[in-house]
Amino acid sequence: MSDFLAHINGPDDLKRLSVAQLPDLAQEIRAALLRYCAAEGGHIGSNLGMVEATIALHYVFDSPNDRIVFDVSHQSYAHKMLTGRRRAFTDEALFGSATGFTNPDESDHDPFVLGHTGTSISLACGMAKARDLMGGENDVVAVIGDGSLSSAVAFEGLNEAAELGGNLIVVVNDNEMSIAENHGGMYAGLAELRATKGTSPHNLFRDMGLDYRYVEDGNDTSALVRAFEDVRGCDHATVVHIHTLKGKGLPADEEGRVEGNHWHDPDRPAGAAPALPNARKTYGGMAMDALAARFDDEPGLIVMSPATPGSNGITRQWRAAAGRHYLDTGIAEEHAVAMAAGIARAGGTPVLATSATFFQRAYDEIHQEFALNNVPGTLLVFAGGLAGADNTHSGAGDVAMFGNVPGLTCLAPTSGDEMLRMLAWTTGPAQRPVAIRMPGEAVLAGERGGAYPRFTATAGGCGRGDGDGDLDGATTDKTTDATAGDDACGDRGARISVDGIAATSDAGNPWARYSVTRHGSQVAIMGLGNAYPLAEDAAMELDARGIHATVIDPHQYSTLDHGTLEALREGHSLVVTVEDGQLEGGWGGKIAAYYGAHSDAHNDVHRDANRDAHSDVHGDANHAAHHDGLPMRVLNFGARKEVTDRITLPDLCRRYRLTAGDIAAAVCEASIQ
């Protein structure tokens, strides 16, 4: 094998090679990618397909003076290797030192941090517009493919491109598939263009006003170099349609050619016994099985996924069996949400599954087509909450996004069984728009009895102990029993009285009322969804300090349970909320605002007690009755308003004091003051 790659520290080094040497370089890069992804994981298929095109781009264009914007930018590994970051992919000691997406903090060759599809053309339009306004001379190139083209904003970008009137090159990497498979009538048009080697008069790009050029073999460096040289410096918008082979060089693995090479997981080598599925796949699979069992009886029940079904446990096998009860819209979240609203309004029962950050694309449709229209539909929100993901896939803002949508019911189950009961409700009697936040790793760890690391590393922890751990007990019974959790911890501690308290305003929602899962005094700890196990752990930690805290599972984050909040005034002076997402706009702040705005319901008690209320707050930790009448204090635990990039969950928990020890310490400190 040749040894070119080791001497390439930037595009200038690449340009010293002859065109005839480029295929050998491509071989080197491909071999390095295979080694790298075997060890580190990554979007192997799309990167393998783009090796030659990336070489040709940097051979012809003059980055970073010319600007190259990679759509989604998950296919930028070869780009990184050619722009000074080679060793991050070739030197094992440096594996992981480059992110999986373009990043301006890494290199001037990366104009943007990206991670969601379809915006590259718009970004390139902006760079071209600024160049033309300010008298620049550079080329601007957008590289889009792998299904991104069906993403709405890409179309808006194409529509603008022709109008700009200046240089703009859109490289369409057509590998005949999206992540699972392409969806939509547009792809028939692309197929016709491929079949006619770009000569068909039915040409979407020309119809949008763009110039057009076709490269039949998008893995032929010579042909690519010629095509890019021809368009470089052009004075108008041009599409270069290149036909590539996704996963070129990758042996077919057991997952098959299509989905299997979207993301390679190094923890599951071919032939090895499969690892336990993660929370997304576990709970997604549970939900899918429960729904599939109903398909024969409910013709209108349909699962929708805007691409990436496999990540959420919607396996190929399941999809094949589901038949017309499953619909992949392609990467088109806006359309998917609006279409779900249409299905629901016409009497069907849509269940739309994707990850929290991908739902961001459909924010407007969630508000209007879905919630304002009050359609009976279910959004399954995967990967909500804190995780060690990169900065474009962090779900820490999901509660702030969904929880503030008027008319949307937002559920946060704390076990697989509860998730199934919620799903049975939302696809049955609920008859309203609902988002279910699928449980994450912290919940799964608890259900597996500690086989996975818990949310915090604190020793001990009381576990669930209420039978929720039986994943096999999945039920599709449509009856719901949201209050069952109330009995989980039985008679421990004094019971909270809720007599005479106004019922929650969310009539008809069996999860509107919070469950008191452990009865204590002085302090009540509420843990939302994935943070519920941590609330239990913190209560255990407080036990050792002589404080027997109440623990509450709120089940949902779209309404406050005023009844429970008022009842807590009896015997409690401090409420602690715990959530695994952004505090600002999130859930716990609403509890704080509630207690701030609602004065004590027991004014008479208050006036009698207030003279000595403050002086005996602490010291005698079990002497809490005297607190009655003081304003309830609230401590919110959760994440800062920031986007984090591949910081591990344990590190994030430490950063945000989301550990049982931190919470217990804060409770003690608050009691002392």
Place this chain on the structure above:
Amino acid sequence: MSDFLAHINGPDDLKRLSVAQLPDLAQEIRAALLRYCAAEGGHIGSNLGMVEATIALHYVFDSPNDRIVFDVSHQSYAHKMLTGRRRAFTDEALFGSATGFTNPDESDHDPFVLGHTGTSISLACGMAKARDLMGGENDVVAVIGDGSLSSAVAFEGLNEAAELGGNLIVVVNDNEMSIAENHGGMYAGLAELRATKGTSPHNLFRDMGLDYRYVEDGNDTSALVRAFEDVRGCDHATVVHIHTLKGKGLPADEEGRVEGNHWHDPDRPAGAAPALPNARKTYGGMAMDALAARFDDEPGLIVMSPATPGSNGITRQWRAAAGRHYLDTGIAEEHAVAMAAGIARAGGTPVLATSATFFQRAYDEIHQEFALNNVPGTLLVFAGGLAGADNTHSGAGDVAMFGNVPGLTCLAPTSGDEMLRMLAWTTGPAQRPVAIRMPGEAVLAGERGGAYPRFTATAGGCGRGDGDGDLDGATTDKTTDATAGDDACGDRGARISVDGIAATSDAGNPWARYSVTRHGSQVAIMGLGNAYPLAEDAAMELDARGIHATVIDPHQYSTLDHGTLEALREGHSLVVTVEDGQLEGGWGGKIAAYYGAHSDAHNDVHRDANRDAHSDVHGDANHAAHHDGLPMRVLNFGARKEVTDRITLPDLCRRYRLTAGDIAAAVCEASIQ
């Protein structure tokens, strides 16, 4: 004139007419629309253009068994007149009884409440899918036009339509214009189709896999009836491209044919002296003038508007003068935000203007392309906050949307002058992503000295009195002086000490620190943006009750000014926040959470004072020093999490207790307890 309309109480009555009689009915409807819109206002142009097509649709299809989904649905007046709601448009006593958009609460013929563009095809796809799953036989029709086709989600819908494999009819109402004018290369393709009477091989719709049919005269009822009869019951997806004349029957008015007939304002009859412009146009115009003065020196400075520029004071005259410093992207908010990010990254200075609810479409791009990429750009957010708008244009959720985006600076000016100084900062030294919430009517009323109704009807009110009222004093000076407001109320009351308090964490933002505009004690009232005048009014109301409140202008809602919040502990026991938007996810709740989480900074004082703190809270209203050490209480005033539909601003203020009297009463009640 004929007298058909008076006898049409539903589509069945329409079907009794002969095709030859339909043009006369169209004349009647057109005359009624002109009378109606002259009195009530409305989207006159698009409705006039759609009269014949609407008649033909209901003549051929069998609504509500067949489903007709009007995109945006602002062009549905004729549809409403033909489906039982005629008198809402013909009987003056009932004018206003039908909404301006389709609404299922009004009629079974209206499948959805809509108001934003481009979702009709997706909604129709959903209805068609449910029909096919559940064995229905009906036709499903989406009616889209008026520029909506350039909206991203419409493309996603088209892409799906061909794949569905069943009946779906998309009527494309091509009137050769969007609200201002169409933008994008797609429109050249439509023009070619029109020029060739639909025969051009360059056909976007066919390229997307749809069948296609062209109707040259989209205002010819006979031709339309024939076309619809031909496609009714078809077993696949078909586009019927109809060429209509927007505003047909409307005399050209002084605003000209294009924008002038998007929305007719009955308060400004032709020839009358122009009314004072509203807040959007006033402040938008001020911003545009300030920017235009810099164009010659700053080639990269560019104003972008995703359609509807006129609503925001970006007049045709201004646009013509701005030349290439202005860009209308068409109705494509996602693209516009991403393109702005591209412009900023390439060294330009983008200012992107649209209304709060339209920004919802770009939620993901605001998070990722704009904020996460930390580009120096400005979003001008119009119509944020409470208003009497319909349910799809209510901006009450804007603070919950923008204020929780990590990395985005969110400013809320309380005067035109402050807005200009903020804009000078964001387009100059700021070098960061910023959203400026353009001031609303409450601010404008104060600046006009009461010429407009204030936010509440309370008599009195202290006004600004600080010189901000001089709208002519607009400055483009790039220097910023965010602390000037601190001096506005001079020496009234005891000054708040901020010595020794840590500075805000938002370094470099001159508006990060709140301004104390009036110095008082016991109670501090903070009014965000449009709600600031109400905070002043409430303080005046409290004066009469013996409480001299501190008043604070926070200037921004993206960070908390911990320094001021801590300083308030001295001499204050109650903080009141006032905002003119949704509380959940909004601003004031964060103040409540802050005080809940942060115990008193003066623990020593606290411990000395706490024995008698509660007993002398009230009675002596000026004796506040003893409060030191108690938890700060916080009352949040703002809107409920709900979408309101054409409820007037005064009524909304009463509903949410956003009046000076209500706030004063709540303060007194809180002090008593």
